[in-house]
Amino acid sequence: MKKTAVDELLLVNTTVNGRAYSFAIEPRISLADTLRYELGLTGTKVGCEHGVCGACTVLVDGEPMRSCLMLGVQAEGRTIQTVEGLASGLKLHPLQESFKRHHALQCGFCSAGMLATALALLRDNPTPTRTEVREIISGNLCRCTGYETIVDAICDTQVAEFMRGEQRG
Amino acid sequence: MKFPAFSYAVPATVAEALELLAADEDARPLAGGQTLLPILALRMASPGCLVDLSPLSELKNIVFEDQTLKIGAMVTFAQLARATAHQANFPLIYLALKHVAHVAIRNRGTIGGSLAYADAAAEMPVVVCALNAIMVIAGVGGARRVAAADFFTGHFSTAIERRELLTQIEFPISDHTWAFEEVSRRPGDFALVMAATGLRMRDGQCAEARIALGCVADRPLRAPAAEAFLSGKQITEETAAEAGQIATSDLKSHADIHASAEYRRKVGSTLIKRALLRAAVEPRL
The missing domain is CATH 1.10.150.120 ([2Fe-2S]-binding domain)
Incomplete structure (x- = not known):
């Protein structure tokens, strides 16, 4: 069992667009904000922030999920693909x-x-x-x-x- | 809005999750997060601690034994939809699943989470009522079993006490034929009204009818008077319409931005009629 206090940072290891990342964030930060602010991947957009608009949808282990309705810490051990990971270099998907x-x-x-x-x-x-x-x-x-x-x-x-x-x- | 701050715990077992919930009055279980996280974002609640159930593989099983389908509370809608082996025995679950949310929500949302929050516009509460399912609720002192009829206590309210955890839903097999009807603005949106009906026919006459309605009250409803009315009758346009009328005539439905109370009653009556006529022609198992 692991438990973190409010404001305590939690270490997260995850793979985004084929690249391994390791970072520490507060549990309250959504996956969408983690992608945007922690990893600088601002292709993922945040619209309604409560799961209605779908703008923040990313692929988690290949399946579409709302990144605003997932915690960044829940990316632990997962493989995530965002819009930045679709093109090969300058060649669009x-x-x-x-x-x-x-x-x-x-x-x-x-x-x-x-x-x-x-x-x-x-x-x-x-x-x-x-x-x-x-x-x-x-x-x-x-x-x-x-x-x-x-x-x-x-x-x-x-x-x-x-x-x-x-x-x- | 951004989520309010909370402490965060990841139990390795259901027992640990129960200890965490028991130790902290302000702790809440986090299942798929597709209801709780919007609640946090909208500041309808700010629990001090979230107990993340996502690693608990013991809650992710789907097992058919003793003529009962036992679905772990952390089974996602997507996982359930993929478990097509149970479709023939439990058609109503799969008929209703087609209406549950959008693909991205189905990939994380869980059956247990949906039932524990008991949103009046969600499909699973109606399904468990129609199928007379049993909710298995665990606490530090052991587990208790609550029938669907006693489980829903009001808007977003259930028989689950603080410090308890919904761990499994048990669906007894039935030999009824089933139909599910729903009206919503777009596919996957919350229902405006929905109806589930089951029929057990004998020699062309109804031996037992089940009628459940959703989104017409603060909780899913069965319609015992309409069910009794159908007993011994053939299912025709007239009897099906009459059953719909009986089921909805006394309803105190709510009005909101999407639909008036009158609209909900009328649509509810029509959906019951349609579902009964459809269930009547479904091939029996």
Whole structure:
């Protein structure tokens, strides 16, 4: 059993975007703020801070989760992927390219969360129907209301081809 | 808002978790955090200590034995949805799961957390009422078992006492056919109204009906008068509609920004009718 006092820092070892990190934080700090302030990964956006908007969605051990509804200390031993981990160097991920091609982002605030949610869907099902896509992103709000182009981008055939290749690979 | 400050404890066993809860009046268990952490962020509560149950693998099992499905309190909705082996025996759980929250919430939210918070707009409270499930509640002095009918005591209130922990939910197998209906603004949003119905038919007539309603009161409700009405009757458009009327005529529903009390009553009545007609044509096990 381990117990820390209020304001006491707790050591956390975690892997984010393939890189190992070790840092000490207060238990009250959310994973979203840990990513942004402790690790400088500001691609993850914080919108409502209580689990409604989906902007802060990241992949934890491959599954989409709200980083505002997780404590930073709960990242211990986990593998996290944020939007910064999608591109290979300067080469964007095909889903990011598709978002660009379909104008699926306006202000961009929801994009990181949309990408994380969509990637997990496409990994299991590279060719979802538009209805399935709408259902899966129903937990991610776009304040520019640009949903149609976001659905277009996720249903893109080039993305489907790439994700099928990933499944086989 | 940012979470208020709290001390943080990570027990290695349920026994340790109970000790931590017993030692500190101001300690609260943290399950998946999908209800408690928003509560902290909204400053609806500021517990002094969070006891993080996430390492407790003993609470993450799904076991079918003695004709009973035993689900550990820390089983996530995503884990439960993947355990499809139980779908044939417990269809209602899986029908309702399709309506539970959004994918990111389902990946962390737990069945125990949802029941322990007893949000009137959550699906699992309705499911345990319809299936006559038993909640196993552990305390330092041992465990006690509470029937779903006695578990919910009001808005966000249950029979779990301070220092106790919901550890397991037991669903007895039933040979009813089931249906679940819900109205919400978007898929995955909290329900505005929901209904679960189960039918056991004999020679074309209803031998036993179960009707449970959610989000029409401060707790999930069974509709005993409507269930009794259906006994011995065929399930038709007329009898199903009548059952819906009986179940909702005396309801003192709440009104909020999303729906008026009248709307909730009317939709509740319609959802019961739809669910009964659907359950009536479901193939029996």
